[in-house]
Each structure stands twice: as structure tokens, then as C-alpha cells.
């Protein structure tokens with residue numbers, strides 16, 4: 001069977017996109033998904049995303065990590081899927097869609113920047129060494145010295161597989177403060193089991209964590225990721241974070257056809 005795919009990237013977090021509105025894709029085939037995401041033997045990507053029909057919203061997002069397993073929310077993937085939906089004429093400039101963590105609203109600006117509303121955050125674990133929260137996916141956040149030379153893969157894997165997070169694991173973010181409203185981060189992604197060039201739910205978690213820790217008083221925060229720049233904004237009241245938005249580029253790279 002031949003399947004048409006599209007490749008998208010958002011600040012270097014890259015995804016294989018498939019229009020599955022006709023339910024043609026063999027979703028249970030973990031090996032196939034991992035193969036399609038493989039950078040040498042397949043198309044290559046940090047994940048694979050299916051765009052599916054949903055009776056109540058514009059579309060449904062079905063997300064798989066590059067290891068082939070379905071996972072929790074992907075912020076950059078969600079932004080790329082909105083750009084993909086626009087390309088397919090499923091939406092115009094505004095979208096409402098359903099993902100594993102619930103309903104999302106998004107918009108595409110004239111310059112192609114996609115703004116995606118993320119889930120509200122009302123539970124943040126603060127310890128002297130790290131912060132943990134769920135922004136649609138689980139995130140460990142830790143400030144480090146010398147972020148540029150930090151071994152993200154080795155240290156990320158040791159925390160992800162360590163006693164803190166058990167079998168489920170977590171994504172691990174290492175952070176450096178640049179100025180009052182800007183932070184740099186590097187992320188080890190669960191399910192990719194490596195550093196990726198960006199992570200949207202990770203950038204969201206870092207922005208909220210830096211506010212909670214008092215590293216910034218801002219509610220619109222610039223995040224430097226390895227593949228570009230993201231902006232996260234939110235409202236904060238009584239320890240609750242609402243109207244959380246993740247904003248940044250989401251670009252079409254190429255399309256093709258694969259025989260599966």
C-alpha cells in the first residue's frame with residue numbers, strides 16, 4: 001500500500017505527518033512507526049502524527065514518539081499539525097482540535113507563526129534541585145551551569161531512568177537564565193531517548209517553572225532552544241496558570257510517498 005506523508009518541523013523538532021481522515025494508516029504497527037521515524041532507514045523524525053476526523057472539533061491529533069509508541073501531548077507537534085491542517089484546507093487561520101490531554105485552540109498568523117493554547121497547570125512540584133510538572137507531558141526542570149557544554153543525553157537519561165520517575169519516565173529539561181525574560185533550554189525527550197532540538201511542552205514547563213522559582217516576574221517568556229526561538233505566555237492567579245500559549249514557527253519541509 002502507498003501512503004502519502006508530509007514532513008514538518010517546529011524549531012527543529014521534526015515530525016512525519018499523515019492525513020488519516022480515511023483511516024488508512026495501520027496505527028497498531030509500532031515497528032512501522034519507528035521505521036518511518038528512523039533517520040537512516042526511514043523518513044526521519046522525532047515523532048509521527050496522524051490527523052484524524054473528530055465529530056466535535058476540526059480534527060484529532062494522534063501522536064507517536066519516534067520509538068513507535070503512542071505518547072502524551074507534543075506542543076511543537078501540535079503546532080505543526082495546525083500548519084498541516086491549514087495546508088490541507090481542513091482549517092483556515094483558527095483551529096480547535098482534540099489531543100490526548102484534551103481540547104486545544106490555535107491560530108496561524110500571516111507570517112506562519114502558530115500559537116497553541118496548552119493545558120492549564122495547577123500542580124507544580126518544587127524541590128531544592130528541580131521542578132516537576134505536567135504541561136500535557138511530564139517535565140523535570142533543572143537549572144545548570146554551562147548549559148552549552150552540558151551532557152544532555154547522558155544526564156537526561158540518568159534522571160529519566162532513575163528512581164524519581166519509575167517506569168513511566170519523564171522528559172528532562174536543563175535550563176540557563178539569560179536575562180529577566182529570556183531562558184535557554186536543552187531537552188532530553190522520553191520516547192526519542194535523546195536530546196531533541198526543541199520541545200514545546202518542555203519550553204512551556206520551563207517558562208512556568210522559572211516564574212514559580214522567582215527567576216522571572218514576566219508572564220511572557222522568550223525561550224532559546226537548540227533549533228530556534230519559542231515564546232510562552234500565561235496568566236497566573238493563586239498558583240494556577242491559565243491561558244497558557246506556546247508560540248513559534250511550524251514549517252513544511254517536504255512531502256513524499258512511501259510503500260508500506
Ligand SMILES: N[C@@H](CCC[C@H](N)C(=O)O)C(=O)O
Pocket residue numbers: 013046065071072073074075076077137138171189190191192198199200201202
Ligand atoms: N516534542 C514534544 C514532546 C513529545 C512527547 C514526549 N516525547 C513524551 O513522550 O512525553 C513537544 O514539543 O512537546
